[in-house]
Amino acid sequence: MAERGLTGFDDPTRLAVVVSVDAHFSLKHAVRFLGLGEQCLVPVAVDYNRRMDTASLRATLAELRGSREVVCVVATSGTTSTGSVDPVGEIADITAGLGTWLHIDGAYGLAYKLVPELASLFAGIEHADSVSWDPHKQSGVPIPSSILFVTNPDDFDRVALFSSYWNRADATEPNPGTKSIPSTRPLTALPLVTSIRHQGLDALIQRLRAPIVAIRELYEYLEQQPDFETFHEPDTGILCFRAVPDHVPAERLNELQRHIYTVVLAEGRRTTSISEIDGHTTLRFVAVGPQVTFDAMKRTIEEIRRIVRDFT
Numbered sequence: 001m002a003e004r005g006l007t008g009f010d011d012p013t014r015l016a017v018v019v020s021v022d023a024h025f026s027l028k029h030a031v032r033f034l035g036l037g038e039q040c041l042v043p044v045a046v047d048y049n050r051r052m053d054t055a056s057l058r059a060t061l062a063e064l065r066g067s068r069e070v071v072c073v074v075a076t077s078g079t080t081s082t083g084s085v086d087p088v089g090e091i092a093d094i095t096a097g098l099g100t101w102l103h104i105d106g107a108y109g110l111a112y113k114l115v116p117e118l119a120s121l122f123a124g125i126e127h128a129d130s131v132s133w134d135p136h137k138q139s140g141v142p143i144p145s146s147i148l149f150v151t152n153p154d155d156f157d158r159v160a161l162f163s164s165y166w167n168r169a170d171a172t173e174p175n176p177g178t179k180s181i182p183s184t185r186p187l188t189a190l191p192l193v194t195s196i197r198h199q200g201l202d203a204l205i206q207r208l209r210a211p212i213v214a215i216r217e218l219y220e221y222l223e224q225q226p227d228f229e230t231f232h233e234p235d236t237g238i239l240c241f242r243a244v245p246d247h248v249p250a251e252r253l254n255e256l257q258r259h260i261y262t263v264v265l266a267e268g269r270r271t272t273s274i275s276e277i278d279g280h281t282t283l284r285f286v287a288v289g290p291q292v293t294f295d296a297m298k299r300t301i302e303e304i305r306r307i308v309r310d311f312t
């Protein structure tokens with residue numbers, strides 16, 4: 001690939017990248033830039049908790065055998081829509097020996113591996129070939145702070161390019177520019193390291209844990225409310241749900257959620273985001289900072305109830 005690009009493959013249209021249906025859209029960017037095009041993406045179904053369904057992964061890989069060449073499987077540790085963590089250990093067992101690259105998109109969720117009671121969600125991640133992480137999402141560091149880990153350090157050689165005038169091969173100082181596509185790089189690790197040292201690891205873990213606990217409490221609360229419906233059990237700090245009041249018919253529920261979203265944002269006192277799950281429009285609460293408590297989110301739920309009452 002480095003030397004001959006796609007012409008190095010007998011039939012580039014056979015190349016496939018397997019992802020879950022909930023994978024982030026940046027994977028479309030990635031395959032566009034690789035010259036593979038979006039046609040190479042093969043989606044795998046998710047289970048009730050929106051985690052990659054491993055039976056579907058097995059079936060997909062079996063179906064592709066002989067007709068396509070799976071160059072990469074991407075699992076997500078913390079999906080953007082629901083914060084779900086794909087079962088990495090099982091996925092690594094399935095892909096072991098297939099000669100396919102296993103990448104973990106931990107942009108949003110990897111931080112939660114630091115929280116001891118959540119660490120088991122990430123079991124097996126060490127078997128991946130690469131893992132990406134965006135500390136800027138919830139670790140208190142400025143944007144952008146993105147890190148790519150590779151299990152085998154020699155894999156960075158695939159992106160290392162040298163010249164006589166810049167990034168010289170005989171240079172002895174560490175140089176992040178030989179480990180990334182842009183060559184001139186700031187030392188982006190510095191704010192992260194400084195921030196962790198300033199906060200202390202325990203405080204960082206507490207900061208990460210607080211919104212997870214709050215979202216879990218919200219889930220447990222909404223599960224008891226007949227006028228709300230949740231769409232998954234939260235793995236991390238995101239919950240998708242919708243208001244399902246008696247006076248609104250099923251065919252108007254998507255419209256109702258969009259109305260709630262628009263009014264909440266227009267009023268400017270509270271906030272929510274919105275998502276789409278299997279054709280259902282949902283409200284989406286994302287808790288990333290320790291300020292987001294269950295009580296605060298419950299107050300937003302009360303505002304939503306008021307908006308729902310006025311919906312005609």
Ligand SMILES: Cc1ncc(COP(=O)(O)O)c(C=O)c1O
Binds near residue numbers: 026134
């Ligand atoms: C799971 C996941 N992957 C990738 C990205 C993209 O990260 P970035 O914004 O750093 O490109 C995001 C951003 O929200 C994400 O949630």
